[in-house]
Amino acid sequence: MIREGSIHIPFTYAAGRAASRFLVVLRDEGRILGSPCPACRRVLCPARSFCPRCGEETGEPVVVDPAGTVVSFTETAAGVFGLVRPDGADTAMLHRLLPAGAKWTIGARVRARLLPERTGSITDIEGFEPLEATEDHA
Amino acid sequence: MRRVAIIGTGQTRHARCRDDASQPELVREAAAAALADAELRPADIDAVLLSNMELFEGRAFPELWAGEGAFACGKPCMKVATGGTSGTSACIAAFHQVASGLFDTALVVGFEKHSEGHTQTGMALTDPFWDRAVASGALGNFALSISEYMTERGVTERQAALVAVKARTNAARNPHAHLKSPEVTVEEVLASRMLAHPVRLFDMCPQSDGACAMVVASEECARRACSRPAWVKATATRHEQPYLGDIDRRLCAMRTLRDASRAVYAAAGIIDPLAELDVAEIYEPVTYAELAWYEALGFCEDGGAGRLIEDGVTSMDGALPVNPSGGVLSTNPVGASGVIRVAEAALQIHGRGGARQVDGARLALATGYGVYAWADAVVLGAEP
Numbered sequence: 001m002i003r004e005g006s007i008h009i010p011f012t013y014a015a016g017r018a019a020s021r022f023l024v025v026l027r028d029e030g031r032i033l034g035s036p037c038p039a040c041r042r043v044l045c046p047a048r049s050f051c052p053r054c055g056e057e058t059g060e061p062v063v064v065d066p067a068g069t070v071v072s073f074t075e076t077a078a079g080v081f082g083l084v085r086p087d088g089a090d091t092a093m094l095h096r097l098l099p100a101g102a103k104w105t106i107g108a109r110v111r112a113r114l115l116p117e118r119t120g121s122i123t124d125i126e127g128f129e130p131l132e133a134t135e136d137h138a
Numbered sequence: 139m140r141r142v143a144i145i146g147t148g149q150t151r152h153a154r155c156r157d158d159a160s161q162p163e164l165v166r167e168a169a170a171a172a173l174a175d176a177e178l179r180p181a182d183i184d185a186v187l188l189s190n191m192e193l194f195e196g197r198a199f200p201e202l203w204a205g206e207g208a209f210a211c212g213k214p215c216m217k218v219a220t221g222g223t224s225g226t227s228a229c230i231a232a233f234h235q236v237a238s239g240l241f242d243t244a245l246v247v248g249f250e251k252h253s254e255g256h257t258q259t260g261m262a263l264t265d266p267f268w269d270r271a272v273a274s275g276a277l278g279n280f281a282l283s284i285s286e287y288m289t290e291r292g293v294t295e296r297q298a299a300l301v302a303v304k305a306r307t308n309a310a311r312n313p314h315a316h317l318k319s320p321e322v323t324v325e326e327v328l329a330s331r332m333l334a335h336p337v338r339l340f341d342m343c344p345q346s347d348g349a350c351a352m353v354v355a356s357e358e359c360a361r362r363a364c365s366r367p368a369w370v371k372a373t374a375t376r377h378e379q380p381y382l383g384d385i386d387r388r389l390c391a392m393r394t395l396r397d398a399s400r401a402v403y404a405a406a407g408i409i410d411p412l413a414e415l416d417v418a419e420i421y422e423p424v425t426y427a428e429l430a431w432y433e434a435l436g437f438c439e440d441g442g443a444g445r446l447i448e449d450g451v452t453s454m455d456g457a458l459p460v461n462p463s464g465g466v467l468s469t470n471p472v473g474a475s476g477v478i479r480v481a482e483a484a485l486q487i488h489g490r491g492g493a494r495q496v497d498g499a500r501l502a503l504a505t506g507y508g509v510y511a512w513a514d515a516v517v518l519g520a521e522p
Binding site for chain 2: 002007011013015019023044045046052053071072073074075076078079081082083085091092093094095096106121122123
């Protein structure tokens with residue numbers, strides 16, 4: 001005997017102090033925040049309330065650059081995903097690399113592409129695109 | 139701390155779908171096999187430790203039903219949850235409970251029935267703000283780190299394919315294994331469907347239904363009940379930051395496994411693991427992981443893993459057979475996979491490995507890998 005069914009699970013998660021600020025500043029100012037750790041001096045991005053490695057509470061958030069470097073990536077049927085280290089940050093961000101058809105390499109220089117209408121989500125950043133492409137449009 | 143040994147192990151037949159058995163029946167199948175192997179009865183067990191994922195079976199409190207199947211009613215029973223390392227962590231918890239003198243015997247059972255829930259949905263329920271909104275799931279997150287590893291260490295797709303061939307060939311000698319392909323070739327692996335570059339279908343572990351159990355005993359009980367106990371010589375576990383972007387050079391460094399292995403080598407007096415270990419059962423969710431783990435575990439220098447697999451050093455007739463069972467690449471009921479690693483290592487020390495036995499195995503390593511980088515390491519020996 002086999003029983004079939006499905007489960008729908010709604011959720012409402014609190015982002016917490018640092019992530020809330022990161023998401024509000026991303027939405028309202030289109031800027032990316034990182035958190036400096038007073039112990040290891042790394043700037044963690046996205047912003048964090050405490051450094052997971054040191055356990056210390058982080059200091060006042062700093063603005064990191066929308067430009068950064070591809071650390072690693074994978075190409076899938078759902079698109080290209082990469083770890084991008086923004087200039088001014090010491091950690092990488094997981095995000096889409098755009099466009100999916102581009103020839104991606106480690107060390108590629110990219111820049112965050114923001115949505116014009118933002119809601120306060122990490123997906124307010126559409127993804128990271130080659131730096132040359134953004135310069136051409138500038 | 140008292141000496142501790144594994145005196146019996148048991149596994150189910152692992153398969154894509156075991157709809158011939160309910161969850162507690164599957165758990166009972168492994169638990170009963172481990173008790174039979176140890177020649178003990180359920181009443182001889184003092185405590186039960188369980189390992190299983192949340193959400194993969196689409197059910198709350200899977201441990202309630204698992205506990206029922208693991209003879210836990212009326213006994214101290216708890217679940218250990220550390221992602222993919224849950225199974226190795228549950229074993230380590232049992233070792234600690236017996237070593238402390240709290241209990242003389244403990245039964246560890248790990249299980250998973252992937253066919254009953256929706257694993258990819260469960261895997262995707264990671265951090266809702268950063269991971270889930272962008273991309274998630276085991277395949278994508280692992281593949282994401284591989285390009286960095288390949289570039290830094292010069293590993294090739296062909297070398298990874300050799301790992302897949304070794305795993306599926308070894309699995310053909312394991313009566314419990316899920317995927318068995320004694321005839322699979324490197325060319326077939328390289329021709330298999332691309333899932334997330336550079337990971338192809340044959341590079342990836344399956345989702346299996348299955349359970350694995352073991353009986354852990356104090357020295358006094360072990361010497362009385364077992365002719366060749368697998369003694370626990372050392373254990374270590376290391377946690378890591380949960381955000382993928384925080385883990386610097388994840389596969390190249392594999393800081394957690396590197397640290398955990400150095401800790402157990404030091405505790406067990408192992409200086410040259412490649413020369414001194416007789417067998418290793420390592421938790422490799424994907425072919426490229428096995429190569430990265432060779433380096434993290436000190437089986438070779440960083441950058442030497444490709445050569446190690448090409449030279450057959452880790453094949454059944456090599457200097458250090460790695461995963462005679464076929465590994466996670468051949469059998470992956472996640473909550474059981476870590477228990478299987480330790481049980482297979484114990485089986486080698488017990489000398490009951492059948493067609494997958496490494497002759498004269500006296501020193502064995504088992505490892506666990508969980509979520510983004512969690513790591514466990516266990517050294518077992520024929521001598522305490």
